[in-house]
Amino acid sequence: MENKKKIVVHSNDIAYAEFDEFEMREMKLLLSLIATVTDDKPYFYDAKEMKRIVGMESQAYSKFAKLITNLQKQVLKINLEDDKYKTYNIFSVLSFDPKNKTIEIEYNSKFIPFILNFNKNFSKYYLENVEGLNNKYAIILYLRARANIFKYQFKLSVEEIQKKYGNNYKASDIDKRILVPALTEINKFTDINITVEKEYLASGRGRSKVVGYVFKISKKKKDLEENIYKAMNIANKNRFILNSKTINKESINLLLQEYSEEELVVGLKYAYKKINANFKTLTYLKKVINSGLEEKENKKNDIDLVEDEEIVSADLVEVMKDRVVADDEQTSDIVEYTSEEEERLVNYILENDGITYDFLQNMKCKSKSVYINTLRAAENRMKER
DNA sequence: GCCCTTCCATTGTCGCGCGA
DNA sequence: TCGCGCGACAATGGAAGGGC
Numbered sequence: 001m002e003n004k005k006k007i008v009v010h011s012n013d014i015a016y017a018e019f020d021e022f023e024m025r026e027m028k029l030l031l032s033l034i035a036t037v038t039d040d041k042p043y044f045y046d047a048k049e050m051k052r053i054v055g056m057e058s059q060a061y062s063k064f065a066k067l068i069t070n071l072q073k074q075v076l077k078i079n080l081e082d083d084k085y086k087t088y089n090i091f092s093v094l095s096f097d098p099k100n101k102t103i104e105i106e107y108n109s110k111f112i113p114f115i116l117n118f119n120k121n122f123s124k125y126y127l128e129n130v131e132g133l134n135n136k137y138a139i140i141l142y143l144r145a146r147a148n149i150f151k152y153q154f155k156l157s158v159e160e161i162q163k164k165y166g167n168n169y170k171a172s173d174i175d176k177r178i179l180v181p182a183l184t185e186i187n188k189f190t191d192i193n194i195t196v197e198k199e200y201l202a203s204g205r206g207r208s209k210v211v212g213y214v215f216k217i218s219k220k221k222k223d224l225e226e227n228i229y230k231a232m233n234i235a236n237k238n239r240f241i242l243n244s245k246t247i248n249k250e251s252i253n254l255l256l257q258e259y260s261e262e263e264l265v266v267g268l269k270y271a272y273k274k275i276n277a278n279f280k281t282l283t284y285l286k287k288v289i290n291s292g293l294e295e296k297e298n299k300k301n302d303i304d305l306v307e308d309e310e311i312v313s314a315d316l317v318e319v320m321k322d323r324v325v326a327d328d329e330q331t332s333d334i335v336e337y338t339s340e341e342e343e344r345l346v347n348y349i350l351e352n353d354g355i356t357y358d359f360l361q362n363m364k365c366k367s368k369s370v371y372i373n374t375l376r377a378a379e380n381r382m383k384e385r
Numbered sequence: 386g387c388c389c390t391t392c393c394a395t396t397g398t399c400g401c402g403c404g405a
Numbered sequence: 406t407c408g409c410g411c412g413a414c415a416a417t418g419g420a421a422g423g424g425c
Contacts, residue, residue, distance in 0.1 A: 055420095061386075062387080175409095175410080176410085176411085177395090177396075177397090181395090210408090210409075
């Protein structure tokens, strides 16, 4: 078994779907399976490993087979406007071979777009966050929080909770049965913290009624993994990267929302080697990281371009071959845009740079100068066209 | 690995007191 | 008067341990 952390990636539609018919272990199993999907093809799994993941190690295979059968019957229910919804069968094949202790899976072609080949509105997180949860509502709220991680909050009305998740619990029971146990687990076992505030409807007489909840999300402050820290230091030994001031703890945390740790290490090392001209934007750095990941994917071997001890001085980069020329050489002085100008530039970036609105907004919050430089780079490119 | 039994946590429901 | 917050109680289902 490989030690690499499994990453779950899926469309945000899944985070907003209804899971009222799912049992907790069915949800865990589904997310575990999604974490391994890279292509639209049949998959075979070791049933013992899957039993372990859903916490059925000591259970009979007959019970596990029942879980498989139940999961096969589940559908993904996507809510549309005006109380309309669509349901999707998840699997075209989901079978358990009791003799060989294997599971065979093929995904329904209509379900594939929810787990493959999307370029916006998706969630990405380590499977281990979900594996630690043992409460169905904790998993549901974690998925919803992950889909809204860039907004730092999301809202659910009492009506929505009752309809979607809560078996028509009244407000006090929503607290007791859903929110308290779920948030306790999320805050204890996952990479995020969630606090909840109630929204009241003022009434003429009597006590005000709870009509909804605002969930505030924060990422746990964790020390950067040692290998990322090393990669940061390596990258910043390239003087062009250092001058850009685009790599620091804040920007790394931002990038970790889009890349896994392993990807970021590869990307930063690649950036160290390749960048040999001035730049100012995180967007540009992302392009280089993406190039590094693409190159790695194409070559199918690890990019282990530099070792710490190889780095003598920042000037080393000047002798690097295979240059990538920076597409922006703006100064970092802050300019203010009108909201119309900003919107126009943001739209241009969204259309041309392959980054998400949420990412931009997060950048704006965390690093104003990098954000402004990104807008300026887009403005210059627009002028050149 | 599987089955059976026991224990315990979770879930569903209801009632009561209190505060606005 | 209304509705939240809390607790009590019964039913249900899952986890754990032991025996085969």
